[in-house]
Amino acid sequence: MEERTPRRPKIADVARAAGVSKTAVSFAFNSPDRLAPETASRIRDVADSLGYRPHPVARMLTQRQTLTIGVLTPQALSVIFSNPFFGAFSEGVALAAEQEGYALHFISPLHGSLARAMDHATVDGVVVVGLSADHPEVEQIRAAGVPLVMVDSSALQDLPGVEIDDEGGARAAAEHLVVLGHRDIVIIGVEAPAPTLDLDPGGVMGRRLRGYQAGLAAKGIDLDPSSVVVAPASIEGGLVALHRVWSEGKRPTGVLVMSDAMAIGVLRAARELGLRVPEDLSVVGFDDIDVSQHVNPPLTTVHQPIRRKGESAVRLLLSVVQRRDRDPEQIRLETRLIVRASTGPAPRRRQEVDRVRS
Amino acid sequence: MEERTPRRPKIADVARAAGVSKTAVSFAFNSPDRLAPETASRIRDVADSLGYRPHPVARMLTQRQTLTIGVLTPQALSVIFSNPFFGAFSEGVALAAEQEGYALHFISPLHGSLARAMDHATVDGVVVVGLSADHPEVEQIRAAGVPLVMVDSSALQDLPGVEIDDEGGARAAAEHLVVLGHRDIVIIGVEAPAPTLDLDPGGVMGRRLRGYQAGLAAKGIDLDPSSVVVAPASIEGGLVALHRVWSEGKRPTGVLVMSDAMAIGVLRAARELGLRVPEDLSVVGFDDIDVSQHVNPPLTTVHQPIRRKGESAVRLLLSVVQRRDRDPEQIRLETRLIVRASTGPAPRRRQEVDRVRS
DNA sequence: CCGGTTTGCTAAACCGGTTTTGTAAACCGG
DNA sequence: CCGGTTTACAAAACCGGTTTAGCAAACCGG
Incomplete structure (x- = not known):
């Protein structure tokens, strides 16, 4: 019963078993050339007959690197x-x-x-x-x-x-919608992880927002601050975001979403609302994750590497x-806009969209 | 110029600066109750005026845990x-x-x-x-x-x-296809990471394969070994897998895929081959990853938590x-089959499928 | 065969902490 | 005011390795 808790062998155990010093054991592993060849291999034999493995933490401590x-x-x-x-x-x-x-x-x-x-x-x-x-x-x-x-x-x-180039990408996305005739546009942003630093103008969210605004402004569209909503950067987040927009009475024809995951959620929410994409609603994502080209419809988005x-x-x-x-x-x-099938010309009359939802 | 390389302060530095022992410093952080309150807080003040932080590796070594x-x-x-x-x-x-x-x-x-x-x-x-x-x-x-x-x-x-329950899930998937009238079925498996242990019968791949076979056998279908192909578990992997199947002259009406990522690739390959899913080809995945319900068409798959x-x-x-x-x-x-839109009745005449590709 | 170098190994210091053991002073009941 | 306990801290050992300094024996050229 002495096998109880077979303590992990340490370098001293190997040294004792091999009848050498700790130093020699260390050398056998790290600089075998400093030992007589047969001594080195004998030590190694003893070591792995004992199942010895250098303790990684101890090794880190002396070598000052963790890899x-x-x-x-x-x-x-x-x-x-x-x-x-x-x-x-x-x-x-x-x-x-x-x-x-x-x-x-x-x-x-x-x-x-x-x-x-x-x-x-x-x-x-x-x-x-x-x-x-x-x-x-x-x-x-x-x-x-x-x-x-x-x-x-x-x-x-x-x-x-x-x-x-967040700003450039976002700007291209916004311009794309405007060129398609969209005027009522909602932006869905990424929620800050913590309540602090909410609208850090230097952050990704801030940069993309500036890009969107620049793209809209270039075509003479002024963005209402209430048209920017935020949610967690996930499919679920996008889903609830669009529903919230709709329940607040907004009826945009185009949505600029700051993440593809959210955009996928938006696509789903649109379906749940009875909206056809892109006929009733155009959606632009950001990121160009792998699945974006496989969703229904394939997502127009800003590609980043x-x-x-x-x-x-x-x-x-x-x-x-x-x-x-x-x-x-x-x-x-660099970023670049990739136009797929989730965007199209703005519907002629806004009423159409409203009617669909009835 | 003595500021050159501001060496990270160690516990001894703090001890010296505060005029106490290393022990005291350690106590100040880990068991403040063992010190006079004012001593403890004085030490802590000195410590963070020096910017001292306990070295995580050293701490791990003594505490024998890494968290x-x-x-x-x-x-x-x-x-x-x-x-x-x-x-x-x-x-x-x-x-x-x-x-x-x-x-x-x-x-x-x-x-x-x-x-x-x-x-x-x-x-x-x-x-x-x-x-x-x-x-x-x-x-x-x-x-x-x-x-x-x-x-x-x-x-x-x-x-x-x-x-x-890989086997049960796979079996349900196979039976689903069979009930829909499919007889020509191809299985796309996950490639083993290393050439060794290729068909480890106890592994996930082996279990799912057995499930598929059981599901087919229950309906009297015998699976040809050549109808099992493997590829890396990624969208890309599934894409090339179906193309390979097609180029080998096989014309299945149903595909059982061992991973959703691959199944998404299969959907894409099908589109590239001019096949409609599910009219010409039914596809069943495995895993039920989040995006599976959002791809085109929504993927029938085996859900696992x-x-x-x-x-x-x-x-x-x-x-x-x-x-x-x-x-x-x-x-x-548990696993369970989730039927979405990527599976449907087998096409009436196999010829239809061949013609489509022409 | 003698002084110097090389070979092969060991003892001890060290990495930066924690924990155990020790000790002087303060406290305390009788 | 005296022996015993408590308080507050220090000295030393330890975690499990690596590395430096050192030492004895073998080797080696002259």
Whole structure:
């Protein structure tokens, strides 16, 4: 019964069993050339006969690196993973990380506190996504000496970051609707994760909003502030958003949605309201996630290179991690409007739409 | 210029600055009640004036816990994240993990070796997904004393695990097609991550295959082995799979697909081939991911509670992590067929289908 | 065969915390 | 005011590795 709880063997156990010092065991694994070949292999034999594996945490402590990069988000992971956008982004992140031999650690608020979560995160660097650069946590991370790269943040000059041309994309989307004759347009935005920083003008939401407004203004359309509603960035969020718009009595002919996941929800809500898309209602998304071309009808949307965004962020981060002294670099990726079947000419008479819903 | 590389302050620095011992500093953070109140708060003041944060790795080493759980997959993260199924699963995992205050660490083969990846992973437990239980790595993880829960694996009695009724779901899917009059049926399976263990009969793929076969056999249909093709579990994978089937001269009227992501690709391939779904070709998926009801046409599929699967796995894991001495528990979740619009009666004459393609 | 280098290994210090053990001073009942 | 307990903190051991410094034996050219 001495087998009770077979304690994990430590390096000292191996050393004792092999009749050598801890140093020798360490050498056998990390610099075998510093040992006589037969000694090294004997030690290794003993080691794996004992089932020894170096304790990763102890190793991290001495080597001062974790071979892990963190992905930090201000929302709960359970909410961001519900948006396919994040899956695709993670795909890019994972691709670059794996190539360089890094694992991925997702960091989200712990008991409501991002700071607390960061304190427990053992990473060599962090990709911060969707957090405004003046957020206190960001400063804290910098102070802790952890390299970071901002993604989809309000640009801060002295921090490396990756962003896309949100404003240009949004503007193209808005112009597209206007050219089709739409005049009554509603914008569905992404709800801020926390009540604070709600309309951070530098954030993604702010930039897209400016783009939409610019596109509308260019054609002489003035956007009523009440025509901007927000909801969580998910299918469900888009669904309830359009229903809310309708129940408030608004009867737009076109909807600009800041995320494809939400746009898919909008499509569904439209069907539930008895609206045909695009005959009664035109819908434009943002992101161009994989499924957008397969939904019914295929979604007109603003394409952004999601995977490449993730990849770029990681490469940028690792370049900082590996050679600390670098000028902060900003990468900017392009967007472009992709016209599919969810948009069409505005209905002739607004009344038509009303009648449909009766 | 002494500010060059502002070294991260350590506990000894705080102790010195506050004129106390390291012990006192540690107490100030972890058990303030063991210190005079004013001493404790003075130490804390000094600490955060220095910007001190306990080093997470050092803390892990002494406390013997990382507050992190690992999710281990045999495929590269960049490939599994491309399947929305995994996003939803992660959502469930994240939900349960966050509630208990655990972070998430994704582990995938490092330079081709899962073992090497595990060696670098600092986790309190692992959710192993899609790895057969007799895989050598699994034994290695157990040997390392890391608690684990198997998900979607061939059941192994002495390991805790979460699985779904793959066979029943598949059987229902097959019977559904048969009842609709389909006789020429092709099965599109998920490609094994590695060439080894290709048709692991205990794995998900094997179980679903058995279910399909049982469903067909019950109605007197014998499945030709050549009617089973495999491809990667992604939209793209399904797309090429159906094209391959067609180019091999097969003209099924129904397709049973082992994943919704692939099924979406199949829908697209069908459109490219000039086939109407479901008039010319019926398609049944598996998983019931969120978008499946929004694609064109809405996908008939076998529903499985994806999020709940992730949640259950984590809860099971944490119950093991927290009180080691437990009997291995097996959780089994139900599946059910959801009939939407991608399936319909088999076309009357097979020739019709051929003609369409001409 | 002698001084210097190389080989092969070990002892001890270290990474940055936590925890156990120890100790001086304050407190306290009798 | 004296022995015993409590309070408030410090010294040292420890977590499980890596790395530096060091030491004895073997080797080696002259």
